[in-house]
């Protein structure tokens with residue numbers, strides 16, 4: 001097939017014509033322009049017109065939906081939520097304000113912000129019976145496994161918000177998920193270390209309350225350090241949404257069948273757990289730990305470049321960013337602030353900085369445009385805040401819940417929404433006759 005773009009007279013400004021070299025038949029496909037980013041070729045009529053499917057494993061060239069929430073320019077290293085740059089949001093906003101922005105499309109007025117904060121705060125407690133659900137898990141379970149189970153089970157506790165056609169129920173479910181994720185995440189931690197669950201405190205901000213539920217114990221006061229709660233808030237803002245990544249696409253796909261929001265978010269959490277996605281921040285800390293000292297960096301880089309070795313430099317590279325991840329830039333700065341405030345002389349940060357410096361000059365990484373991503377520094381910050389490594393991805397899930405839920409709501413309201421059902425290139429056996437067991 002040969003392809004060329006040309007001006008056309010369809011509803012879109014241009015059409016894209018594809019010619020099948022075998023039959024010389026040509027199909028004209030509409031080209032649609034968004035407000036930013038590359039145009040898309042609308043292939044919805046491609047199969048009907050040609051009897052052929054397109055093939056795109058990993059969806060590297062495929063847009064799966066229309067969205068107004070988040071825009072990424074991977075070449076320039078730009079990330080916008082509803083048009084606002086991530087670094088401006090991280091500098092000036094707080095997590096609940098960003099959550100409002102993602103959900104409703106605009107920054108809230110002072111009154112709207114107060115009301116939204118109060119609404120989320122009202123939903124921070126979980127059904128008391130959930131305490132008993134936790135007791136069914138082994139204490140040494142990975143908290144992501146627990147999170148998937150408990151969030152999926154929320155549909156069994158909050159039946160009144162599972163009718164996805166009712167916009168009011170959808171919004172209450174959205175508020176509940178944003179409000180209850182820190183409580184569930186902190187419970188997973190407390191359960192793992194054998195401490196009593198700490199109930200939420202509604203006089204605290206979202207991030208302060210999360211730190212309180214993680215670290216307070218009934219026998220003494222827990223004082224919140226504002227530098228630490230601000231760093232936590234910034235980490236949550238930077239992970240809040242990232243357009244159609246693997247977990248968000250999973251949430252949309254699960255939701256496209258009409259599944260309830262709690263089930264969809266549990267599916268998103270399951271996808272996020274993988275080391276190529278949300279599990280990378282945990283993997284970065286393990287990697288830096290394993291490197292151990294600056295003089296072992298060349299050995300690690302050689303392993304990452306060796307095609308016969310599956311090892312990859314964790315916290316480097318991104319499907320979309322072919323430039324420095326803008327979130328990593330913000331976290332680089334936050335990392336220094338937190339370590340200075342805590343008076344920590346962090347050897348891990350020294351190794352990270354040196355690794356970054358050398359990798360950014362190395363031909364292998366330069367040619368492939370492999371830059372540090374958000375996970376490169378977030379793990380070091382979380383560790384400095386006293387967060388155990390196995391909770392890193394849980395915190396990513398907590399933050400991303402608002403992005404998932406905003407995308408899920410947008411999908412349900414989209415008049416073009418259909419159940420997600422990709423096709424395949426089948427390369428298995430053609431039809432053959434069954435062979436009886438005694439003749440095989």
Ligand code: CMC
Nearest residue numbers: 276277278280304312313314315316317318319368373375
């Ligand atoms: N270390 C060494 N080589 C790498 C790395 C890396 N971290 N990432 C990519 N490459 C190489 C890869 O081997 C390939 O080389 P070649 O062209 O010679 O075969 C080339 O770069 C392109 O890689 P790819 O696998 O085609 O790229 P992708 O877009 O499919 O993968 C990625 C993106 C993030 C999965 C990958 O870069 C990776 O595994 N990075 C490490 C894990 C990580 O940090 N993940 C967090 C992503 S950011 C958080 C999030 O948004 O979820």
